[in-house]
Every structure is written in structure tokens, then in C-alpha cells.
Amino acid sequence: MREKALLRSLKNIALVMLVLNTSTMIAQKKNKKNKEDKTEQVKDSLKNSKGQKYDDLIKKGTFKKGLFNTIQVKTDLYLEINDSLFQREFLVVNKISNVPLPVNDAGLNKGMNYENKIITFHKDLVAKKVWVKSSVPKVSSPVGDAITASVNSNFSESIIEVFDIETKNNDSTSIVIKANKVFDGKQKSFNDVLSNIGFGGSVKSDLSYIESVKSFPKNIVVKSQLTTSVAEGGPALSVTIGVTSNIILLDKTPMPARFADKRVGYFSEKHWYFSDSQHAMLEKELITRWRLEPKKEDIEKYKRGELVEPKKPIVYYIDPSTPKQWRSYIIEGVRDWQAAFEKAGFKNAVIAKEPTEEDTDFDIDDVRYSVITYVASPKSNAMGPAVVDPRSGEIIESDIIWWHNVMTSLQSWMRIQTGAIDPKARGNKFSDEHMGEAIRFVSSHEVGHTFGLKHNMGASFAYPVESLRSPAFTAKMGGTAPSIMDYARYNYIAQPEDHVEAITPKIGEYDKYAIEWGYRWYADQTEEHNALNALIAKHQNDPVYFYGEQQDGDSTIDPRSQSEDLGDDAMKASEYGLKNLKRVVSKILEWTYDKDESYYQTGKLYIGAIGQWNLYNYHVLSNVGGIYLNTTVHGDNKQSYVAVPAAIQKRAVSYLLNNSIKLPEWLFFNPILDKTNPLKDSPLGPYEYTPYTLARELQYGILYSLLSDDRLLRITENELFQRNEAKENVFTVTQLFKTLHQNIFAPTIQNKSLTIMERMTQKNYVDVLIVSTNKLFEKTDAKKIIQLEETLSMPHLCDYLDESKMARNINQSSLKRVSEVTSDKKGELNQVLQLLKTKRNIGNQETRNHYFDLIQRIEKALNNTL
Template sequence: MKEKAFLHNVKLFCLLILLLFIPVTVLSQKKKKKDAETELVKKDSTDAKKGKKYNDLVKKGTIKKGLFNIIQVKTDVYFEIQDSLFKREFLLVNKLSQVPYEINERGLNKGMNYENKIISFYKDTIAKKVWVKTYQPKVSSPKEDAITASVVDNFSESIIEVFDIETKNNDSTSVVIKVNKIFDGKQKSFNDVFNNIGLSGSAKSDLSYIEGLKSFPKNIVVKSQLTTSFSDNGPTVPITLGVTTNIILLDKTPMKPRFSDNRIGYFTETHWYFADTQQAMLEKELITRWRLEPKKEDEERYLKGELVEPKKPIVYYIDPSTPKQWRQYIIDGVHDWQAAFERAGFKNAIIAKEPTEKDLDFDIDDVRYSVITYAASPKSNAMGPSVVDPRSGEIIEADIIWWHNVMTSLHSWMRIQTGPIDPKARGNKFSDEHMGEAIRFVSSHEVGHTFGLKHNMGSSFAYDVESLRSKEFTAKMGGTAPSIMDYARYNYVAQPEDNVTVITPKIGEYDKYAIEWGYRWYGPNDDETAKLNEAITKHQNDPIYFYGEQQGSVIDPRSQSEDLGNDAVKASEYGLKNLKRVVDSIVSWTYDKDKSYYETGKLYIGAIGQWKMYNHHVMNNIGGVYLNTTVHGDGKQSYVPVPAAMQKKAADYLNRNIITIPQWLFFNDILEKTNPLKDSPVGPYEYTPYTLARELQYDVIYHLFSDDRLLRMTENELFQRNKTKEAVFTVNDLFKKIHQNVFAGTIQNKSLTIMERMTQKNYVDVLIVSTNILFEKTDTKKNLEIQQTLNMPHLCSYLDDAHMVRNINQTALKRVTEITSDKKGELNKVLQLLKLKKNTGDQSTKNHYFDLIQRIEKALNNTTF
């Protein structure tokens, strides 16, 4: 009975527990259901609010559909970014679109590109933000290699901006961000214009605003007006710049790069390559070039050698601001390159045209259009930069800046260099036809840069000087050098009796060869590297295909700016003959009744500048070295000293034409009417002949006895005597030649003229100053800088010389080189001569000797007299 009672009680207890538990479970389930319903209501409410906010934005504002949909509500600007565009790579390109007077005067003009960088957008759903990052796309490694993980960590992206996600679109496939701050001057992340153009500082956001927006399938265009304050050694003034930011969607797969070869001149992008199989990182240069490819259906025909049209031609638009009389000449200069691209297998590869009504979206600042922009500016120049995809070297767009006053340079060059042989090039103003042909040449040169071509300053060395006097040769070769990318201006060598008529630079054989090398398309089965190397090797011994790098301080005299032919002395002597004819005609060529002698003075100083240029062309042969870009197996020497005979001839030329100042140039009848005139910010600046002659002579002597030049001569002497046993032109040979001319009157016991005394003072001062500099502490004193009084006008001054100069170190520890002994020895030699001759000549000559003796003794720390 007890057991039955116990079992009964257990059952009652379990039933009670069950009865108590059931309501709790049911209530819990009901609560969960209710909570789920609440969350659903909340979600529906959030989505409704989200949809409402997106719809309100669209309803209140305007929307421009494209790469990003741009929503504008009054002054607020939003980007709607599709999810598919996150993590894609974009190129950010910033340009000037409007400039005030103060910036124009600094050489900054509409169309100039001042900042580019790769960016990517990342969506952060947790923080509800969009991050913008940038990186340098200059490093690569195979995806499957172990080192790739290290590459990712050691060359990572950097965050430059963040945006709050304002809302999503109705189907949640895009997010909306407000972007005012990156375009109205509040932030510099997307556009740091003032620091990039050298003004520093920030935009004043209350005086800056977004001016206009456009959206297209592959790019966004945003225009802004940004204001800052600027002071240039004067009162602070407001500066407002019109700027345009382009955001361009880059292809997922970059163009296949083509690696550079230093034997041919292309601009490049540096790239580093890492791989597990390496024992060292590989650095390569990618040439910059357009993506020029045959259409798919034409590939076989192309590979068989047939001319085909490219899939996408290169198109240039002429700025509508260009004066009408010059437009066709500029277009012709572009189209002159057709023959070069035909050599590469493409017909109709380049097109230049004026925008028409069909070009509805045409905008100079839009990167979809390559434009030759005409800038109203006093600057006398032109340049041809490009926008490049740094991942591959692909040129995306080109911007040629054409400053209005470039015609002043053309007028000066033609007048001085061709006036003696071409009557059309003599007046104060040329005919439109004559100026137009010059504009065509500049157009071709600058367009060449936008194809990726560097200057080829060595091209003109290919032609024998005498051939430039041949009417038949110049007509056949079409110009002054095998490359229009040289600074081989006009034919100053040809004499009036030669009857040469083709005197303007033209696109030449080197240009066609370079374009073929850079743009020929190769099929998947071709060994591209082998074919490219073969193309260079085939022409390696022909001077017409020689590429000479642009140089800062000239080492290789073959690669000089503005020179002609393979013998600088002979070319300059012919040039001087023509220059004398110019000087004799300056007054008559510039005659304009009742006008001032301004044009006369300007032409006069231009002639003196040409004389100065000839002096430097010749001088750079002394201590010069031919720098050959060599490879294993080509049998060439990398460094070849300029032959001793040429160096001696150059020294003799300088003795005749600079150590002895030419009377016909500096002391003539022109001075009865005007001094040489040079424009300056405060008006024409006059130079007296004695002052100008003294300064220009000093300039040549200083550079002639520069440490670098004398060290090269020492190196050449050491190498030649030990290796080749050839004749050597030594430092002492140079001093002897110049010394004998400078002190000829002293040696002969003559009374010296003012000009002879001037030359001796210049010579002694150069040696004293340059010797003292060797022993100065470089951290407390600065080296002497020679003022470049006369500079002939140049083009393409935007180019970065650091990428074009052979860096050869010859200047370490100059104090303990032979040049200190040689310079001090020459000073002592002069001192002993002056002491011997100090009582000869007239009183002015004796005073002069007394002065020089004291200077030298002080320099040599010699107190005896």
C-alpha cells in the first residue's frame, strides 16, 4: 500500500510540474512570435524610411545618370555608387579650367593637368560608411607566389577620405553619399590644387563652390571655383581658380605593357616586379603609349602586313578659342604623323578636327577628349603632356597647351636663322602662310610628345654639316634632322648661294622608326621581346636611328639643344657668316616709319643670343664624351672621348670668337639707334655692349674651366694613355691655348685695350673664384651661379629633366683631384708673367697689372710682392 501511495504522489507531483511549465512555454513561444512580428514591423519601417529618403532626394533634386548617378538637391551633391563599382580602380585627374591674371603671369593656364592618382571606393556596412583609398600601382607579383602576401602588406593602400552612407536605393543595389566637401574646397583629398601649383595653403570654403557636374558611362566631370589668398612679395590678393576633377573608371584588365629600351626614346612609368623565383627584385620601365590595336576581324590581315584601321583611333580636337587662320596648320601638323603610324601597320590612326554640332558633350576639360588648348598668355611656349594609366603606361588622354605667344619664339628663330637665305623671314611680321608653316612644325613636335616620344637631341648629329648646304639632300631628307623631336630648329648652316629651300624641321626617319617600335601590334604567338630587340639591333650602326638623351649639363656634345650637323665648329662658323648678314641688316629689316627702335633692339639681342648659343655648342666638345647606350654583344664602346683634334679645333674657335670679342657684333652702327633690348616685367631692359660682352665672355670662360669638364679631361687622359695610346687633349693643353691668346698683348709688351684688359680680368677671376669654391664649406656658402642673361626660347619646358639625364659621378672629393693643382698652377703662371711685365705698357695697363697681381697673390696666400 505504501508503494502504491508513493507512486501516486509522484504522479501527482509530475502532473503539477507539467501544469506549471506549460503556460511558461506557451507564453515564451507567444513572446518570441510577438518579438519577431515587432522586428518585422521595425524592418519594414526602416526600409520605408530608407526608400522614402532616397525617393525624397530624387524627388527634390535633379539626377544625372552615368558612371555614378549624380543627385543634386539645391547646393548639396550626392553620388549614387552601384555595388558593382566598389573595389574597382578609378583614375582621378585634376585640371585647371580658369585662371586669373596673377596665375596666368606665372605660366599656369587652362588645360594644365596638375594632379593624378588611382583611387578605389569601399563600402563598410557595419560603420555605414564609404572609405576611399589610394595606392601606387607600381608593384606586381604572381598571384600564386608566396611573396605576394608580403607584397600586399608592404605596398598597401592608404585612406584619403570617408563618407557617411546617407541612404540606399530602393532595391539596395547602390548607396548614396554626400560629396560636397571634396569639391568645394573643404577637403584636399580629391583636389589639392593650391599646393600642387606651388601656391600652398587651402581654399576658403565660404568663397568656393561647386560650379557644374556631368556624368557619363565611364567618367564623372565636376567643375569647381576655389578661392585662396596669395601674396607674391606684395599685397595679398584673392585668387579664384576654375578647376575640373575627372573620375575615370579604369579597365579591370590593364593594357599589356611594353618595356622600354634605352636605345630609343619613350617616356616611361617605373614598375617593380617580385616573384618567388627571383634572387633580386626586378625593376622595369613601361613606355607610355596609346592602346592601338587592330579590330578583331582585321588581326590576320594586319599580321600579314596589310594596313588596317585601328579599333579606336587617336583623336585630337582643336580648341574653339584657336584663331581661325592657324587651325588648319595645327591639324596638318597632327596629320603629318600618319606616315609614321602607317609604318606601324595602321591607316587613319590619328585624327585632328574641330568640334562640331555632332560633338554634343564636347568639353575641353573632359578626359574623353584630347584637346590642343589655345591659351591667351604672354608665355612663349607649347607643351604636350598626357594622362597615363600608371598600371600599364596606357595613354588615356592628351592635353597640348599652346600658348599664344609661342609665335614670338618662332618669329625670332626664323628671322635670325633663316633670314639671310629666305626673304619671307625678314620683316617685323610674317605672312600667315609663312607663320602657319612654323606653327605646323610646332604642332607636329608637341603631338609627338603625346604619343610618348621624348626629345631626341642627338638626332641632328646624323647629318654631315656640308649636306645641310645641299638643296638636293635637304629636299630628300625633309628637314634639318632625322627627328622632329630634336631641337633642330631651322637651317642656319645653308648659305645664300646654296639655294636651299627646305629649311623647316619635318617628321623624319627616326620618328617613323620609333613609332613603329612603340606601336606595332604583335599577335599572341609572336615573341614580342625578340622582335622589338631585333628592330633596334637592325639599325644600331646607322646614325639616322641614334637616340641621344636630353642632358642638363652637357657631357655628350652630339646631344645638344638647338645645334645642327656632326661638326659643331663647322656648323657654327657657317652660322656666324649668316649672323653677320643678319647684324648688317637689322636696322633695315626692322624699319617701320614713325615707330620706335624696339623691334631693332629685340632682333639685336636675339642675334647676340644666337652667337652665345654657337659658343656653347662648340665648347661642349672640349672634355666631351660620346655616351653610347650599349648592350652585351653589340661590340660598341659605352664611353668614347671626343677626338683630340676636335677638342683642339673647338678651343681655337673659342679663341677667335669669344676670347677675342667680335667687334662686328658688339660695336657697330646699330648702337647709334638702340642698345640690345630684352623684355622684362617692368618693360624693355637695355644692355650696354661692354657690360653684355663682359658678362657673356665670363659665362663661357667659367663653364669652359668648370670642375666637371676638367675632371672629364683628366679621366680621358688617364684612359686613353693607358688603353688606346691615341692623341690626348689635356687640361694643360687647354690652359696653354687659352693663356696664349688671353695674354698675347702682355707677352708682346703692348699697351692693352679695354677689351683685352676685360678678358684678362675675366680669366683670372674665373680661376680664383672656382678654386676658392673647392675649399669652401658647402654647408655655409653657396657656389657661384652665373646669370644666364640671354636664353634662346625653348619649347616643352614642362619636361622633367631628372628622367632624361645620364648621371655620371665625377665630382667626388674635388679638392684632392688634379684640377686644384692645375688651376693654382695656371694662376701662378699668370702671376709670374704679370710680375715680369708689370712695368710695360701705358698707365691703364700698369694699373691693370697691379690689380691682377694683388688679386692672385691674395688668392694663393702669397704675401710677397
């Protein structure tokens, strides 16, 4: 009985299981059918969405094949996206194509790249949408590591745009979206031109439109005219800016990255690395460079050291709007880099040419073409930025912007720096040949940036000052510094009797070394790492290969790495420079003579000469409280921080007292002033500086910088670390103040009546001490001084990117109120006060009035800061 009952129970269970399984199978089939039906419904809805079938849409418009097939129906732009392109990475590159006068006047011009971003497209058939996401690709982790899941979650993409799916193609391998809104200014997701150029506001859609579209195998180019309204203290002004948006398909596998080394100057992209084996995240920087590789059939030749042509050379096109007389010089400036790339193993790696009839698709705004764009603008500059794949640092394209008025800067530099030794550099207008050679130098400099090279402001320190007076040395080295990436302009050191002819910057040994380090190809990563380190080690003790970062000119720490300087001794170089400058000033009226013309050119050249004098002052000034900053690694036996020797600092102070604080009369009070004041261009026309006012303000600026808190703190810190050195080997704040005091107040100590200039110097000195101990005045007056220095500074190229902001950050000035600086400055004020009280009744009336004024100022200042 039990067995039968058990058997019946088993049969019942089996029957129940059979029913359940059958029901499950029926349900699964039903669900599958429902899903299939739903998919078909989605497909059908795509076929007929908004009543537009694919074939009908093409019949209505203009169809072009490319990366995205484009369909233009009247004013509507449709993009057809193939299924293979979804979730692929694209780079959006936005450039300015044309501008009206107000934008041009603001310094924005054709060819300038203002916004790049990585995007991906994602198809959603259920919602009938295409989602566009963007990311910052600076994070990597190994496939298979556990942490990779966390990396994906914590560094995910963000949705920036969505499109409706309009229809699909006939074999359902692509879908079509309407893309107007991201190109005509309605949406900022792909192109936010106004925010990126600093205008703000929004685009007026009714006054904006898509101008044209081109589609190629790996990119599309969409040009638009976008209008906004700008009101700057007056009636609203309509401003239309032509923009070009390129969408580029990036390679699935990025170019192998090369990691930056601070001892070689390359621009770089930061990257974070995560892995399971780490104890902490690894941060590295990828240098920016072109993808130069030997052809497959040439790899063995390359490894043997033979020169080979790269698989894909770097090609620059000359803008057809470039004046014909300058084209060959610009091309030669590019070709001059061939020798540097041969050091990296490649011949014919760099090509510059004018577009020909064979370049049927040539378009300056197309990222397939790197162009040296010539810009009609009053701006005096040139720059060489690059479009970079942020995943690897690969340079995809470069646009050198060449402003027409850059020649005004070149002419000013040559007249002031070489006019004393070169008759070709004296007149109001140079020959085309002479200007052409200057254009060639600037072309080489800017092209260097497009290879990824940063400024090397330390290169010029490699050459001894006296060697720059040698015809044999300068002819052999071929330039003013070992790197054209320095701001080592023209040879202002050579004297007329030296007969030096090689006075123009050239591509030098550092440039060749840097290109070899950045571009030599290696098949193996370990081999690359070892070879690059060995290359640096081979040259680390040779000053010709030294790399010095660009610094903030207002707070230079390392005097070796300065803009516009020459040679290894700023005092000696500046003394030679002053001799030549004095010759130039004596000839300004003669060189600028132009019958029946105004003295505009005279006043402009005159203020340029004053600016050059001021440049020498700051080259010297940086040695006071200076520190040599060395980029060191374990095992190189170098010191990272070395105080400028005391003897050099004392010589620097002596130079400043004799040539700067004591103002040169030949510069500020001369026959030129019978005809014109120094002139500086402004939006309202030439701006005149009277000599007394200009001299007073420039002297104030020198004293203010000399006694800046940061400089005094560096001197104090150096004294602390050199406390075991012999006394004569240490330069102190006390010595600085004692030297200045004895010199500036020498006529007072000697019981003399003071001249106007002597009274001016004493007032400036006392006021600097007062202001720099009073934060409110410091903020107000320091700003004015900085503005004046910027007004008189020599024009700089490449100011689109301030590399000094990327330099080393060294905190030396926190809690200054409890440092020695406050005591030192108040102590000096008290020393001056005691001297003036004993001399208050000595000298003529003007001198006694002056002492009375200073006594009151100092007493008030000391009482207010107690």
C-alpha cells in the same frame, strides 16, 4: 557489473553530447538571427539616415545617370555608387579650367593637368561609411606565389577620404554619398590644387563652390570655382581658380605593357616585379603609349602586313577659341604623323578635327576628349603632356597647350636663323602662310610628345654639316634632322648661294622607326620581345636612328646630344652660322624699320642675335672634355664611353679663342647701338643691356664653363684611360691651359700696351680661376652667370617637363679638393703671376694699373687657399 557500469557511462556521455550539440545549435541559430537582425537594422538605418529616403532625395534634386548617378539638391552634390563599382580602380584627373591675370602671369593656364591619382571606393555597412583609398600601382606579383601575400601587405592602399552613407536605392544595389567636401575645396583628398601649382595655403570655402557636374558611362566631370588669398609683399589678393576634376573608371584588365629600351626615346613609368622564382626584385619601365589594336576581323590582315584601321583611333580636337587662320596648320601638323603610324601597320590612326554639332557633349576639360587648347597668355611656349594609366603606361588622354605668344619665338628663330637666306623671314610681321608653316612644325613636335616620344637631341648629329648646304639632300630628307623631336630648329648652316629651300624641321626616319617600335601590335609577348630587339639591331649602326638623351645644358657631357644644334661638326656648323648671323646683324635696322615706331623690335631682334651667337659658343664648348655616351647591350660590340677625339677638342678651343673669348666687334659694337641697346622683356618693361657689360658677362660665362671642375675632371679621366695612346691623340688639361695662356696673354708676352677688351679678357680669366678655387665665390658668382645665360638663351618649347633631370647620372666630381683640378688651377694662377711680375712696368698707365691689380688679386687668392 563492469559492463553495465560502462554502458551507463556511455549513455551519460551521449546524453551530455546531445545536450551540448542542441545548445550549440540553438546558440548558432540565435547568433544567425542576431546578425540578420543587425543587417536589417543597418539597412533600415540606411533607408532613413538623416531622414532622407532615396525617392525623396531624387524628387528634391536634379538626377543624371552615368558612371555615378548624380543628384544635385540646391548646392549639394550626391553621388550614387553601384555595388559593382566598389573596389574597382578609378583615376582622378585634375585640370585648370580658368585663371585670373595673376595666375596667368605666373604661367598657369587653362588645360594644364596638375594632379592625378588612383583611388578605390570601399563600402562599410557596419560603420555606415564609404572609405576611399589610394595607391601607387607600380608593384606586381603572380597570383598563387607565396610572396604575393607579402606584396599585398607591404604595398597596401592608404585611406585618403571617408563619406557617410546617406541612403540606398530601392533595390539595395547602390548607396548614396554627399560629395561636396572633395570638390568645393574643404578637403584636399581628391583635389589639392593650391599645393600642386605652388601657391600653398588653403581654399576659402565661403568663396568657393561647385559649378557644374556631368556624368557619363565611364567618367564624371565636376567643375568648381576655388578661391584663395595670396600676399606677396603687399596687400592680400583674392585669387579664384576654375578647376575640373574627372573621375575615370579604369579597365579591369590593364593594357599589356611594353617595356622601355634606352635606345629608343619614350617616356616611361617605373614598375617593380616580385615572384617566388627570383633572387632579387626586378625593376622595369613601361613606356607610355596609346592602346592601338587591330579590329578582331582585321588581325590576320594585320599579321600579313596589310594596313588596317585601329579599333580605336587617336583623336585630337581643335579648341574652338583657336584663331581660324591657324586651325588648318595645326591639323596638318597632327596628320603628318599618319605616315609614321603606317610603319606600325595602321592607317587613319591619327585624326585631328574641329568639334561639330555631332559632338554634343564636347567639353575641353572632359578626359574623353584630347584637345589642342589655345591659351591667351604672354607666355611663349607650347607643350604636349598626357594622362597615363600608371598600371600599364596606357595614354588615356592628351592635352596640348598652345600659348598664343609662341609665335613670337617662332618669328625670332626664323628671322635670326633663316633671314639671311629667306626673304619671307625678315619683316616685323610674317605672312599667315609663312607663320602657318612654322605652326605646323610646332604642332607636329608637341603631338609627338603626346604619343609618348621624348626629345631626341642626338638626331641632328646624323647629318654631315656640308649636306645641310645641299638642295638635293635637304629636299630628299625633308628637314634639318632625322627627328622632329630634336630641337633642330631652322637651317642656319645653308648659305645664300646654296639656294636651299627645305629649311624647316619635319617628321623624319627616326620618328617613323620610334613609332613602329612603340606601336606595332603583337599577339604574343615572346614574339613582341624578339621583334622589337630585332628592329633595334637592324638599325643600330645607322646614325639616322640614333637616340640621344636630353642633357642638362649647364653640364653637357655628350656633345652629340645638344639642344638647338645642327650637323655632326659643331665648329664647322657654327662658323657657317656666324657668317649668316653677321649678315642678319648688318640688316637688323633695315628689317625692323617701322615708321613712327620705337626701336623696341630692333632691340629685341638684336638681343636674339646675341643669344644665337652664344648658343654656337656652347655647342662648341661641349666638345672640350666631351664623352660620347652610348647605350650599349651585351653582344653589340660597342663602347659605352668614348672620349671626343683630341683633334676635335683642339679645334673647339681654337674656335672659342677666335670667336668667343675674342669678342666679335661686329656683334657688340655696331651702328645698332646708335639707336638702341639689346632689349629683354621683363615684368617691369624692356630691360636694356649695355654692350660692354653684356660682352664682359657673356665672356666670363664662357670661360667659367670652359674651366669648370667637371670639364677638367673629364679631361683628366680621359687622359688616364688613354695613357697608352700616342701623345698627339690625347688632349690634356696642361694643353688647354697652355693654349689659353699663350693666347690671352699674347700682348703681354709681346710687351704691348693692352686695349680695354684685352684687359677685360685677362681679368675675366684670372677671376674665373680664383672663383673656381674658392667655394664661397663659386656659389655666388656661378648663380649670377647661370641667370644671365637663362636670360639670353633661345626660348624652348615643352619646358613643362625637364627631361634632362631624367638623363643618366654620372658622378665625376666627388672629392674635387684632392683631384688634379685644384693643382692645375693654382699652377696656372702661379704661371700668370710670374709673367705679370716680369711685365709689371711695361706698357701704358692703364696696362700697368691692370697688372698691379691682377698681381694683388692672385697673391691674395693663393695665400687664402693654401
